[in-house]
Amino acid sequence: xxxxxxxxxxxxxxxxxxxxxxxxxxxxxxxxxxxxxxxxxxxxxxxxxxxxxxxxxxxxxxxxxxxxxxxxxxxxxxxxxxxxxxxxxxxxxxxxxxxxxxxxxxxxxxxxx
Amino acid sequence: xxxxxxxxxxxxxxxxxxxxxxxxxxxxxxxxxxxxxxxxxxxxxxxxxxxxxxxxxxxxxxxxxxxxxxxxxxxxxxxxxxxxxxxxxxxxxxxxxxxxxxxxxxxxxxxxxx
Numbered sequence: 001x002x003x004x005x006x007x008x009x010x011x012x013x014x015x016x017x018x019x020x021x022x023x024x025x026x027x028x029x030x031x032x033x034x035x036x037x038x039x040x041x042x043x044x045x046x047x048x049x050x051x052x053x054x055x056x057x058x059x060x061x062x063x064x065x066x067x068x069x070x071x072x073x074x075x076x077x078x079x080x081x082x083x084x085x086x087x088x089x090x091x092x093x094x095x096x097x098x099x100x101x102x103x104x105x106x107x108x109x110x111x112x113x
Numbered sequence: 114x115x116x117x118x119x120x121x122x123x124x125x126x127x128x129x130x131x132x133x134x135x136x137x138x139x140x141x142x143x144x145x146x147x148x149x150x151x152x153x154x155x156x157x158x159x160x161x162x163x164x165x166x167x168x169x170x171x172x173x174x175x176x177x178x179x180x181x182x183x184x185x186x187x188x189x190x191x192x193x194x195x196x197x198x199x200x201x202x203x204x205x206x207x208x209x210x211x212x213x214x215x216x217x218x219x220x221x222x223x224x225x226x227x
Contacts, residue, residue, distance in 0.1 A: 004156070032214060043117060043206070043218035044157075051214075089156070099145065099210060103156040 002027045006090045006104035013080055014112050021075040021107050023064075023090035031092040033057075033066055033073040034101070038087045047075075047088070085111045115141045117209050119219035126197055127227055134192045134222045136207030142187035143209035147216065148180075151204040163190045197226045 006023040013019060025031065032051045036044040048057030053068035062077045073090060090104040116139040126132050136146055144165050149157040161171045161182050169182035179201075181193040190209075194201050202225050208216040 034214075036218075041220065043220045044208075045218070046215070049214060093214070099147075099162070099216075100159055101147075101216070102159075105154065105156045 002094055002102050004090050004092055004102055004104035006107055009108040010110055012110045015082055016079045019077040019080045021088055023073045025071050025092050027092055027094055029094045031094045034091040035064055035075050036089040080111045082111045082113050085109055115211055115217045117217045117219040119207055119222050123223040125225045128198050129196055131193055131195045132197055134205055136190045136219055138188045138209040141211055145210040146184060146190040147208045148192050149206040151206060199226045202226045
């Protein structure tokens with residue numbers, strides 16, 4: 001079945017460090033891919049998305065490229081800030097007419113000043 | 114941006130009682146709302162899809178008689194956990210679909226069943 005696997009956390013970085021959170025997926029068909037972020041005490045928010053192979057989603061300095069050949073959608077940011085501390089979820093939605101979104105387990109990021 | 118609220122944010126109840134959780138879209142109308150369950154350090158698992166004015170569609174393995182979902186209006190969906198037991202203790206999250214790929218999430222409700 002369809003699934004998402006992302007790196008276990010927590011990930012602890014110093015401010016201005018480079019961030020990579022790995023995400024790979026298994027899906028039938030051609031999924032849309034998403035990264036969601038959950039700040040403490042808040043609901044999940046869409047961070048970025050990509051709907052087809054080689055698309056790059058970007059937002060707030062974060063980027064992820066839809067790699068069909070490696071079935072990956074790794075999240076990157078060149079210079080993290082303390083305010084980026086949150087839980088990040090990779091997700092997919094298979095475009096078969098439904099709207100079922102499948103989430104990874106989430107990766108908690110701590111950024112130290 | 115669009116806001117989805119949940120009430121209560123946390124609830125403690127005795128085993129055997131029923132608990133109702135509300136999910137509201139505050140500034141938009143949502144024809145479709147979703148209910149998820151999240152276990153500690155695990156991903157969100159979709160429980161059911163709720164369409165306004167019709168019966169909810171439950172995912173495989175989710176007991177529809179235990180987790181009653183009502184979507185009576187375009188801004189409100191409720192999840193009732195009936196005859197709750199300790200194994201039902203979890204974090205329940207709703208989301209509301211605005212359009213296309215866009216869904217907005219509530220902050221979640223932590224249920225503890227004693």
